[in-house]
Amino acid sequence: MSTKNEWLSTQYQKAISKFPERQYNFKTLSDLEPEPLYTEEDVKDLKQEDLGFPGEYPYTRGVQPSMYRAKLWTMRMFAGFGSAEQTNERFKALLGAGQTGLSTAFDLPTLMGYDSDHPFSRGEVGKCGVAVASLADMEILFQDINPEAVTTSMTINSPANAIWAMYIANAQKQGYDITKVGGTIQNDILKEFIAQKEFIFPPEPSVKLVIDTFEWAPQHMPKWNFISVSGYHIREAGSTAVQELAFTLADGFHYVEKALERGLDIDEFAPRISFFFDVHNDFFEEIAKFRAARRIWAREMRHRYGAKNPRSWMLRTHAQTAGVSLTAQQPLNNISRVAIQALAAVLGGTNSLHTDSFDEALALPTEEAATIALRTQQIIAYETGVAGVVDPLGGSYYVEALTSKIEQDAMRYIQQIRDLGGVEQGIELGYYAREIQEAAYQYQQEVDRKDRLIVGVNAFTDDRPLNVPIQLIDPVVERIQAERLARVRRERDPQRAKNALEGLRDAAVMGLNTMPAFIECSHAYCTLGEMMDVLRKVYGEYVEPITV
Template identity: 60%
Template sequence: MHVDPDRARQLRAEYDEAVLREGKELAGPFMTVSGRPINRVYDPTDTADLDYERDINLPGNYPFTRGIHRTGYRGKPWTIRMFSGFGSVEETNQRYKDLLAAGNNGLSIAFDMPTLMGYDHDDPWAEGEFGACGVAVDHLGDMEILLEGIPLDKITTSMTINSPAPVVWALFIAAAEKRGIPRAKLAGTLQNDILKEYIAQNEFIYPPAESMRLVTDTIEFASKEMPLWNPISVSGYHIREAGATAAQELAFTLADGIEYVKWALARGLDIDSFAPRISFFFNAHNDFFEEIAKYRAARRIWARQMRERFGAKNPRSWVLRFHTQTAGVSLTEQQPEVNLIRVAIQALAAVLGGTQSLHTDAMDEAIALPSDKAARLAVRTQQVILHETGVINTVDPLGGSWFVERLTADIERDALDYIEKIEALGGVIPAIESGYLQKEIADASARFQREVDTRDRIIVGVNEYVLDEPKEIPILRMDPEGEKRHLARLKKHRAERDPDRWAAAMQALENASRDPRANTMPYILDAVNAGATVGEVCNMWRRVFGEYREHVVV
């Protein structure tokens, strides 16, 4: 299509004059979920500053704006990876088998709060929290039951765990090896993104530097012994759930990724030995086009950072691979069936944005843990998109859209501005300790809530189209005997392990933890194989590293 820029500008001016003369346009405001103003129309003048080869190019070509694979989903569909975990390991194991039977080709393990915070379930801190928001895991026996009958060598497995990530990962590796599956053949992802905990989710235990040491240990261990495993999934999801805009989610996530790269390089690792196995995790929010543009900008920024800033030579090091989850924060308790529509649109945005794997939230998650039917419908949502919509027939079907390309470039610019500010503060950890990142998110969250309160932003069923009717959603009920079985198994586990072997392994791990030159992962594996529990390892680290207290910023 030939474009005469002068003629395009003239046509745009005539169009704008005609619209104003007719006076039929609504008052608006016309803006994205993040508050970004959107033009009435886009044309070639909006992309005149973009160079096709430098900024867009073809799918599979640097800077990967249009996707990391030349054939897109024509070559390999995204992985349907449903995030799940509740109550006892027995109940969650059955849910995983049900999900695989329903068409999942990857699992994502959700852990409950005591596990996430590194406490065993007989600790007073854990009282009343068993299995409430994920599955309870304390020791190797629990992990073996959780994974029983799951083909770990044929699927990929993701684990959402952060502060206790090294020990929970060790339990997973040990459980697989007891079944005869070598660690080198295990494929999956460990979330292990501690920086986003300080920024948004607040499930941290140790101070930032000590936590980053443990993350770096896992990166080094994976680079040497687990070539199919992603030792870290840098997570914007929780940053967005805390109220960040799309640009903030993108910027703060990539800044975290850059910080992990710096630490691994400082350890002496070659960038091409670990960068190909860094993965990312993004939110899919309600604004369809803004989310698509965010994913495209993410790939472009990361590719340039890896190649041009850090000098990575392997093209796989330039590639940003990411998992997506639809926006839990967008789900409403009111009229929960409407959540099916929200999730379908969000999932479609993730697919058109080129995600590698996808979790679709269940319609009842604002009320309770997903029922079997709701979880199955969430899987079916992805299957309809995959098989019935035709969106996989061509790679990056929105590429070249004047609107999408302009929006991609604008989000990229805003994200890079944030990254520069973070670098000027000294990096992510000083930006966290000063409260800068947290305040930016809080301000964005407050803006969004004001818009909802004033009805400048309509949320269906919440501040418009409200119904007063009883909910007819089946609620998942956990096995009331699950906690008793779990605690009895924990007591039996401690009684039957070899106390001398356990004590020696724990002492060796503590010595390694006090030695900054040591990689703790081999010692953690020895400890969990000797019967150490998650709480015992994490409490030892509490003594060695101390516990972090967030600074109050006024």
């Protein structure tokens, strides 16, 4: 055979005339139709400058030349539940089991900027993460953990400045040099308006708070990643892989533009922008998504925004296996799903990784389930051999063709957003809500029709009862938190707290950088709710427009 088309029209047609193709939906989760075979003809337009070498522009093959041969990805398991004491114990157990970085989940009241004793917090304290309402909680949460030695990621958005300030204040109180403290604060408010809906203030002042961290961090905490632009929650809301990639990168570009409007030097802040992507079940699509993400970011940062430092062109990313893919039915199947997703993340070149626990469709993970999830990463790292070759799928006809296709489709979405007038305008117009709703609806229709099979859900089902231990949160946590808050308010210097909150209000009203005021509030043991209430009065609270 001399061409792919000749092979398809002869050998392949002959084969399927004898054994017809299965009645199966071969499309990817982004509705991309793969061909039966890929050859060099499918990548004939791919140039060496599109692919490059690992550690070189455009970083399609990875941001470090040696990748995992030199340093494995950071195994950063997401943890947080109940009280600060309980989560501190879980942190230490995970570090003892070989975890190499911490990742903190906060409960819903904390995410929404309410103290644990607020009426809105009742019944939610400690349920979906750890409760943190003041520096007193932060001190316990990270007790006996060296912030100069262990990097910490914190998943917090609307109150990000306040929670980060508490972390900084705790490190300062313990005598650590904050210039040596590394970690990441998620701090991506745009994706809250797009997908997760844990917003407090309107978009404009919310983004202003984010850019405060862009300005403050490089001068005071050069090892800290002050934002993790997050596609994870966009994907969990029902988007496709292509939408996740496009919407996430568009958010990243929006932050860059706002920082440039403030007069910041792109090569000072851009190297500390990080990303966070979902890893779903479609193995090759997920691998190609990571490769396309690096290429798009590098090109746009270099040519559209004029960054000159190669570190500004590098997209560094955390990844997490897809919580939305986990099933309550036959939950042990989730161990296999997580292993496959984690392998895709590694083959895609992630820089750090969280693997979900098999019981998360039922409750917060037990310690045993969390350990299995961590061991999954360790097996991939030490037993499969995939960490021994840099970008082992580079040059695969299918992977390279799929990477280019995802890049093209994502750029079409990004251009649509620019044509609308930008990310914030797209939010107000309901663009993202409509796009994600349509993708989620289409996916669910495919599952309901059994065009897409989910093992244990709409195929290969059984009626055996569940026999999985459940992690329960003791309601006494709410009382403990209320008592601690009362003690904090009783024992702190009231004048210092009052002055600190007034300083935060003044900074917000005058449009100054708020980070110094947040840090002073933290040292004064102002509570999270008090700080957010100051800003609620200055900025107002956001009500999402109704979209149809």
